Amino acid sequence: MFITVIQALNEGFLQTLKLFAVTLLGALPLGLVIAFGSMNKFLPLRWLSRVLVWIVRGTPLMLQLIIIFYVPGMILEENPWAVENGRFAAAAVAFILNYACYFSEIFRGGIEGVPIGQQEAGQVLGMTKSQIFFKVTLLQMIKRIVPPMSNEIITLVKDTAIARIISWQELIYAGYAFLKGSHGYAGLFWPLLFTGLYYLAFNGLLTLLFGWIEKKMSYFRS
Amino acid sequence: MEVLRVENIQKSFGKTEVLKGIDFSLNEGEVLSVIGSSGSGKTTLLRCLNFLETPQKGRILVGGKVLFDAEDKAKQSDAAIRLNRLHFGLVFQQFNLFPQYTVKKNVTLAESLFAKEKIKKEGNYKGYTHLREAYAAIDEKADKLLEEVGLLAKSESYPCELSGGQQQRVAIARALAMEPQILCFDEPTSALDPELTGEVLRVIRELKEKGRTMIIVTHEIEFARDVSDTIMFMDGGVVAEMGAPSQVIENPQNERTRAFLSRFNER
Numbered sequence: 001m002f003i004t005v006i007q008a009l010n011e012g013f014l015q016t017l018k019l020f021a022v023t024l025l026g027a028l029p030l031g032l033v034i035a036f037g038s039m040n041k042f043l044p045l046r047w048l049s050r051v052l053v054w055i056v057r058g059t060p061l062m063l064q065l066i067i068i069f070y071v072p073g074m075i076l077e078e079n080p081w082a083v084e085n086g087r088f089a090a091a092a093v094a095f096i097l098n099y100a101c102y103f104s105e106i107f108r109g110g111i112e113g114v115p116i117g118q119q120e121a122g123q124v125l126g127m128t129k130s131q132i133f134f135k136v137t138l139l140q141m142i143k144r145i146v147p148p149m150s151n152e153i154i155t156l157v158k159d160t161a162i163a164r165i166i167s168w169q170e171l172i173y174a175g176y177a178f179l180k181g182s183h184g185y186a187g188l189f190w191p192l193l194f195t196g197l198y199y200l201a202f203n204g205l206l207t208l209l210f211g212w213i214e215k216k217m218s219y220f221r222s
Numbered sequence: 223m224e225v226l227r228v229e230n231i232q233k234s235f236g237k238t239e240v241l242k243g244i245d246f247s248l249n250e251g252e253v254l255s256v257i258g259s260s261g262s263g264k265t266t267l268l269r270c271l272n273f274l275e276t277p278q279k280g281r282i283l284v285g286g287k288v289l290f291d292a293e294d295k296a297k298q299s300d301a302a303i304r305l306n307r308l309h310f311g312l313v314f315q316q317f318n319l320f321p322q323y324t325v326k327k328n329v330t331l332a333e334s335l336f337a338k339e340k341i342k343k344e345g346n347y348k349g350y351t352h353l354r355e356a357y358a359a360i361d362e363k364a365d366k367l368l369e370e371v372g373l374l375a376k377s378e379s380y381p382c383e384l385s386g387g388q389q390q391r392v393a394i395a396r397a398l399a400m401e402p403q404i405l406c407f408d409e410p411t412s413a414l415d416p417e418l419t420g421e422v423l424r425v426i427r428e429l430k431e432k433g434r435t436m437i438i439v440t441h442e443i444e445f446a447r448d449v450s451d452t453i454m455f456m457d458g459g460v461v462a463e464m465g466a467p468s469q470v471i472e473n474p475q476n477e478r479t480r481a482f483l484s485r486f487n488e489r
């Protein structure tokens with residue numbers, strides 16, 4: 001029984017990891033794009049970015065997920081998610097969009113947080129814009145971004161469980177299945193509790209990683 | 223010999239006229255101190271000289287060469303401005319050292335990047351054809367500059383490990399590294415605890431003795447009187463009075479200068 005459960009949980013965890021990884025890969029660059037949009041001098045673009053961020057951050061991820069999964073099927077001829085891996089794709093789109101908006105605010109804070117004097121000091125020393133960005137401000141931005149980013153990423157690990165609402169079979173789904181009935185078992189509660197250990201272990205690892213990165217940059221204060 | 227000539231510099235932010243036509247000139251090796259009450263445009267003037275602000279009117283000439291002419295937009299390309307800047311150095315009130323680099327790297331960074339670019343593009347920087355030789359020379363110069371400001375022993379420290387006075391002295395060494403013809407200071411001691419201003423003022427005095435051309439915005443009237451060849455009193459975006467310290471400070475002609483100085487004398 002134990003082996004069966006662990007195998008099922010491993011499978012669920014793999015799916016959780018997949019959603020986690022794809023969300024990060026998509027949301028980090030998209031977040032940067034939205035961040036630049038929300039700092040753009042061109043007013044319509046700035047407003048568009050900020051309204052998007054406001055809507056996405058102002059509503060529950062679960063609702064966004066439901067809308068993204070169900071609404072296209074209701075208004076289009078054909079449900080675009082009715083394909084193999086459609087549930088995963090829908091979840092990935094919702095998570096990427098949601099996290100990109102959170103990340104964009106973190107990026108913006110990091111970029112705007114570097115004092116303008118740093119840029120000006122580079123300018124009066126005759127440095128070019130790109131030299132100033134890469135040699136002066138970038139590392140200071142990263143130092144500002146890492147702590148809030150690590151919080152957000154650890155939240156993402158746990159948020160992946162929300163994808164269960166559209167029957168995406170992630171870790172909690174796998175654990176819960178043993179309570180409802182699956183693999184010939186029903187009424188097993190401990191597998192569900194056991195999923196907690198997976199989250200704890202993974203987040204523990206991430207915490208160590210981010211702690212290490214922060215320590216690497218602790219030699220300077222800005 | 224005249225090194226700097228500023229003609230009719232006018233600068234507004236939106237509707238606010240901050241500089242309303244500034245004219246002056248400065249000879250090589252001379253020190254000009256700029257005094258005046260808060261908001262009179264002193265910082266803005268220095269920022270115009272360092273091309274951090276673009277005046278709407280006027281010209282800036284260094285060594286007879288026109289560096290800035292508000293009428294001539296061709297001179298205002300990023301590349302042109304960047305090279306023009308090198309005639310000036312600026313020491314900020316808040317130091318603005320690069321926190322992630324050691325003291326030494328703060329001093330060498332800009333010139334190293336410049337040398338690297340020159341050697342890549344033109345095969346030559348100050349006669350050095352190899353990057354390694356250029357870096358060695360830049361390094362050696364940094365040591366000399368840090369020695370000058372009394373911080374050679376702190377070469378490998380990071381800015382956050384230094385006192386404000388030490389940070390400002392590093393900032394002075396960093397500005398000197400690019401060998402500016404005219405070094406500008408914007409209230410270099412205003413962000414310092416009173417007991418730390420002395421060490422910074424001493425360094426500036428030594429620079430004066432070595433014949434550096436400097437423009438110093440300051441509220442340290444005593445210091446300005448001692449170190450300057452000329453004092454400029456700014457008021458409401460114009461030069462209200464300008465002349466030798468003995469004239470402007472001891473015997474001001476302008477009503478506003480007198481009012482401004484009397485506030486200092488009361489202290």
Ligand SMILES: Nc1ncnc2c1ncn2[C@@H]1O[C@H](COP(=O)(O)OP(=O)(O)OP(=O)(O)O)[C@@H](O)[C@H]1O
Nearest residue numbers: 235236238240258259260261262263264265266267
């Ligand atoms: N970027 C800006 N945008 C709008 N107004 C500005 C800007 N920079 C300066 N000003 C205005 O210009 C005026 C002069 O400012 P400036 O900083 O040059 O004065 P200052 O003589 O250096 O004063 P202080 O002694 O307080 O440093 C002030 O009224 C200020 O509000």
Ligand SMILES: [Mg+2]
Nearest residue numbers: 264265266408
């Ligand atoms: Mg000022």
